[in-house]
Amino acid sequence: MPDHLFDLTGRTAVVTGAASGLAQAVAIGFARYGADVAVADINDSGLASTLEQIQALGRKGIAVHCDISKQEDVEALFKQVDDTFGRVDILLNGPFWFARVKPEALTLDDWNKALAVSLTGYWLCTQEAGKRMIEQGTGGSIINISSIAGSLALGRGNFPYSVAKSGVNQMTRELATEWARHKIRVNAIQPVQMRTQGVKNWLSDPNTDPALIAHLLKGIPMNRMGEPEDMVGPAVFLASDASGFVTGTLLPVDGGNLAMNAGGSHTW
Numbered sequence: 001m002p003d004h005l006f007d008l009t010g011r012t013a014v015v016t017g018a019a020s021g022l023a024q025a026v027a028i029g030f031a032r033y034g035a036d037v038a039v040a041d042i043n044d045s046g047l048a049s050t051l052e053q054i055q056a057l058g059r060k061g062i063a064v065h066c067d068i069s070k071q072e073d074v075e076a077l078f079k080q081v082d083d084t085f086g087r088v089d090i091l092l093n094g095p096f097w098f099a100r101v102k103p104e105a106l107t108l109d110d111w112n113k114a115l116a117v118s119l120t121g122y123w124l125c126t127q128e129a130g131k132r133m134i135e136q137g138t139g140g141s142i143i144n145i146s147s148i149a150g151s152l153a154l155g156r157g158n159f160p161y162s163v164a165k166s167g168v169n170q171m172t173r174e175l176a177t178e179w180a181r182h183k184i185r186v187n188a189i190q191p192v193q194m195r196t197q198g199v200k201n202w203l204s205d206p207n208t209d210p211a212l213i214a215h216l217l218k219g220i221p222m223n224r225m226g227e228p229e230d231m232v233g234p235a236v237f238l239a240s241d242a243s244g245f246v247t248g249t250l251l252p253v254d255g256g257n258l259a260m261n262a263g264g265s266h267t268w
Helices: 021-032 044-056 071-084 108-136 159-182 197-204 210-218 228-239
Strands: 012-016 036-041 061-065 090-093 140-145 184-191 250-253
Touching (some): 021 036, 021 044, 021 228, 036 044, 061 071, 108 140, 140 228, 184 228, 228 250
Parallel strands (some): 012 090
């Protein structure tokens, strides 16, 4: 049985982007610590797998097809949450999308889609969750998956992604300030490169330059890429009473990347 500070029993979590990767790991982690979980994504087969793992832990869950860049999809998601659970205590925003191209070649359509999924969609979900948390009167926890890219430039075609994540960081601070009086805490997690399935596929691609992989590790003092499971502890902390006086924070889960100057090194 988890320590009571981290116990999420009796709480309902909504996790978007939960079909794979970091948000999937967190959704299952929330269930492991006692929460009932509504998971949402556009990947229905991945969602089914996530839901199966949540239910195997003895928790109640639903899977909802939802494109968070579409307001009508977000409204339908939270209507299903209302009908099934009757409350929202935790929201984790997880999806992202961007075209990895040189800034001068980026189309307006790709720019708009990147911000629609990776920033505006977070706000649409946050607004729906926030309204419910305010009406409930019991507060809640909103967690945004940001990135180290929200604080420092990455280059390598990450331009729209970094801009969106920077917006997520400021949205986190602003809403933490606006909603503190409602006992709603708003925080963000800033992961470094994580070994999601997509990244594993990239690493195993023979066209991937080994020098780039070595370069990435050079910027991580702990000398490894992150794993999706590395996100669970920080997310449970931010969702639970253990972080009851923590709001507006940007929590790096990055092996020391943001702590180290770009010209620094963890080697001698």
